[in-house]
Amino acid sequence: MALFMINRYLGEEEESKSNGESRSKALLSKLQERAKAREQQSPAAKKESDVQDTKTSEQSGVGKTKRKLEQQDKEKKRSKKKRKESIREKDDVDDTPVEHTDLGTSDQLRKKKKKKDKKGSGTREEQQHTASTGAVDEPESQKPADAQPEQSNTSSSFHILGGFENKAVQKVQRVLPKWLAEPDMIKRDIKSNLIPLVDVPGICPLLRKKLEANGIRTFFPVQAEVIPAVLESVNSGLLIGRGGYRPRDICVSAPTGSGKTLAFVIPVVQALMTRVVCEVRALAVLPTKELAQQVYKVFCTYAEGTGLKVVMAAGQKPFAVEQATLSEIRGGVSRSLADIVVATPGRLVDHINKNEGFSLQHLRFLIIDEADRMIDSMQQAWLNQVTKAVYKSGRASGVSIFRRVEPGPITVASLSPPQMPLQKLLFSATLTQNPEKLQQLGLHQPRLFSSTHSSSSEEKFNFPQGLTEYYVCCTLSKKPLLILHFLLRLKFSPVLCFTNSREAAHRLFLLVKLYGGVEVAEFSSRLSPSERQKTLKNFEQGKIQLLISTDAAARGIDIKGVKCVINYDAPQYIRTYIHRVGRTARAGKAGVAFTFVLGVQVEKFVKMVQDAGSPSLQKQTVKPESLRGMESRYEEVLNELGRVIKEENTEKRF
Numbered sequence: 001m002a003l004f005m006i007n008r009y010l011g012e013e014e015e016s017k018s019n020g021e022s023r024s025k026a027l028l029s030k031l032q033e034r035a036k037a038r039e040q041q042s043p044a045a046k047k048e049s050d051v052q053d054t055k056t057s058e059q060s061g062v063g064k065t066k067r068k069l070e071q072q073d074k075e076k077k078r079s080k081k082k083r084k085e086s087i088r089e090k091d092d093v094d095d096t097p098v099e100h101t102d103l104g105t106s107d108q109l110r111k112k113k114k115k116k117d118k119k120g121s122g123t124r125e126e127q128q129h130t131a132s133t134g135a136v137d138e139p140e141s142q143k144p145a146d147a148q149p150e151q152s153n154t155s156s157s158f159h160i161l162g163g164f165e166n167k168a169v170q171k172v173q174r175v176l177p178k179w180l181a182e183p184d185m186i187k188r189d190i191k192s193n194l195i196p197l198v199d200v201p202g203i204c205p206l207l208r209k210k211l212e213a214n215g216i217r218t219f220f221p222v223q224a225e226v227i228p229a230v231l232e233s234v235n236s237g238l239l240i241g242r243g244g245y246r247p248r249d250i251c252v253s254a255p256t257g258s259g260k261t262l263a264f265v266i267p268v269v270q271a272l273m274t275r276v277v278c279e280v281r282a283l284a285v286l287p288t289k290e291l292a293q294q295v296y297k298v299f300c301t302y303a304e305g306t307g308l309k310v311v312m313a314a315g316q317k318p319f320a321v322e323q324a325t326l327s328e329i330r331g332g333v334s335r336s337l338a339d340i341v342v343a344t345p346g347r348l349v350d351h352i353n354k355n356e357g358f359s360l361q362h363l364r365f366l367i368i369d370e371a372d373r374m375i376d377s378m379q380q381a382w383l384n385q386v387t388k389a390v391y392k393s394g395r396a397s398g399v400s401i402f403r404r405v406e407p408g409p410i411t412v413a414s415l416s417p418p419q420m421p422l423q424k425l426l427f428s429a430t431l432t433q434n435p436e437k438l439q440q441l442g443l444h445q446p447r448l449f450s451s452t453h454s455s456s457s458e459e460k461f462n463f464p465q466g467l468t469e470y471y472v473c474c475t476l477s478k479k480p481l482l483i484l485h486f487l488l489r490l491k492f493s494p495v496l497c498f499t500n501s502r503e504a505a506h507r508l509f510l511l512v513k514l515y516g517g518v519e520v521a522e523f524s525s526r527l528s529p530s531e532r533q534k535t536l537k538n539f540e541q542g543k544i545q546l547l548i549s550t551d552a553a554a555r556g557i558d559i560k561g562v563k564c565v566i567n568y569d570a571p572q573y574i575r576t577y578i579h580r581v582g583r584t585a586r587a588g589k590a591g592v593a594f595t596f597v598l599g600v601q602v603e604k605f606v607k608m609v610q611d612a613g614s615p616s617l618q619k620q621t622v623k624p625e626s627l628r629g630m631e632s633r634y635e636e637v638l639n640e641l642g643r644v645i646k647e648e649n650t651e652k653r654f
């Protein structure tokens with residue numbers, strides 16, 4: 001395609017192109033002039049020209065023109081013959097009315113080009129060659145009058161810059177760093193890979209007893225791998241790692257319900273239980289209050305009797321109360337009352353900034369649970385604050401025998417004073433494999449434990465072995481009937497049901513409640529933290545058959561006995577799906593998950609789940625006749641629901 005066209009001035013004849021006769025006249029006279037000029041150059045041609053001139057002088061009008069053309073034709077044939085002899089080129093006789101006697105190579109090419117132009121064909125190479133030999137410089141006046149510049153010819157004379165052609169773009173192949181691409185493998189099947197407590201080296205008798213007392217007789221695969229790895233880093237004491245080097249950070253990606261909590265609680269408690277002075281040496285950060293509460297309980301269980309103090313700073317209690325449990329001032333000196341702090345990011349930052357007695361200068365372990373969520377949602381603001389607090393000089397630096405500076409390149413000088421290393425332990429069922437995101441955490445020679453092999457193409461995730469997944473195609477209006485069918489007719493209980501918003505959760509809760517026959521509760525930010533805690537307790541105790549929740553309960557929450565999860569609204573993201581369905585089939589047990597999918601969502605949903613490495617997603621059909629008998633009551637309830645919601649809205653306004 002030409003970039004642009006150039007319209008040349010073609011002489012007077014161009015202007016009178018419409019007039020065929022005058023045009024041919026003008027052409028003829030021009031040809032005559034040229035012929036004359038050439039004849040002067042060639043004596044033989046001159047002779048002929050003289051004869052011709054005598055003859056033509058007697059003729060006039062159109063006949064004269066005709067004859068002249070015939071003469072031209074003859075002349076043309078002669079010159080062609082000559083040319084053939086001289087350059088031995090087998091060319092066809094040209095019937096172009098324009099002729100030259102002294103055709104050189106460029107003229108031949110010009111002629112060839114003209115022919116091609118007439119035929120409207122010609123390869124690109126040929127056109128380019130023509131352009132390079134300068135054949136396009138032919139004056140317009142020498143062209144046949146009806147030869148208009150063609151676009152293809154014009155384009156051939158231009159070199160088009162820039163790559164405008166459509167090319168198939170090759171997919172960029174992901175290349176992972178070695179530590180991500182080659183993790184220490186964790187077996188996914190819990191049941192057939194239980195490891196007796198005694199077979200895991202380094203666990204002290206006190207903790208082993210505690211584990212047994214809590215019903216833990218064997219370790220799960222993730223615990224058997226991670227506990228020794230963390231304990232190994234404190235073999236030479238808290239100050240230095242193996243061989244005198246700073247210990248490696250540890251990342252763990254293992255399925256939901258695989259026992260990741262104990263994988264960090266046990267080694268951290270064991271590493272700290274011999275400490276002399278109480279300082280904050282372990283900090284566990286979790287995204288929600290409920291999760292912080294859960295992990296706090298596990299730490300308390302295993303720290304009991306060791307002298308270690310565990311404190312929660314997650315906003316469950318007022319700031320001042322938390323402050324008092326974290327530190328105290330005795331004799332004008334601030335003293336830590338906590339060895340292990342379990343916190344949510346927001347409240348943690350509050351204590352770092354506003355609580356003078358809260359010091360992280362002795363921090364040895366930073367545990368980031370649900371690490372991918374923490375990376376995504378916090379933009380590292382809290383992590384920067386923690387790092388600053390760890391390396392800040394203050395109260396501790398005066399009494400400390402060692403210097404603590406932010407680690408830089410390893411040199412003899414940097415290794416000579418004893419350094420308290422900060423070791424990061426990251427845990428998630430959906431740990432990101434994005435090296436850029438992980439880079440933001442400032443990991444030191446990380447070591448990954450994973451139950452999936454990182455491939456270079458798609459991100460694959462961990463699904464619990466005992467989980468069976470189904471999706472149910474349905475319409476929007478049939479969803480409430482479906483859930484009632486699962487509860488009332490199929491007798492699924494207890495069921496944890498997820499919606500995509502708290503409004504949807506509340507509406508469904510009201511609807512099921514109005515329908516009757518099911519013990520139902522909702523769990524969302526509509527409830528206060530204490531109400532939420534109570535609700536979870538009641539659900540765990542079997543007092544609630546159906547718990548309708550937002551994603552507030554999707555991550556990390558460990559509710560024993562949940563046999564069925566229903567995604568009332570299909571989740572948008574694979575990570576959300578994995579955490580939601582992971583509330584069942586925990587600790588090696590079996591569980592089932594259903595996802596209600598609208599017709600338009602089916603393809604995308606199935607692809608999303610299968611691409612993530614789900615081993616068992618199947619379609620489940622619920623026949624329309626199965627829902628019969630519930631519809632009339634459902635219609636009544638819908639009317640009632642409208643009234644109740646209206647009342648609620650009115651109450652809210654006043």
Ligand SMILES: Nc1ncnc2c1ncn2[C@@H]1O[C@H](COP(=O)(O)OP(=O)(O)OP(=O)(O)O)[C@@H](O)[C@H]1O
Nearest residue numbers: 218219220256257258259260261262429556558587
């Ligand atoms: N060795 C063990 N033997 C028996 N039960 C265990 C063992 N380890 C953990 N559990 C139990 O397994 C359940 C799941 O553990 P945990 O909550 O630590 O899983 P998780 O991997 O952190 O899950 P999520 O990714 O959902 O947070 C808990 O109820 C826990 O008590």
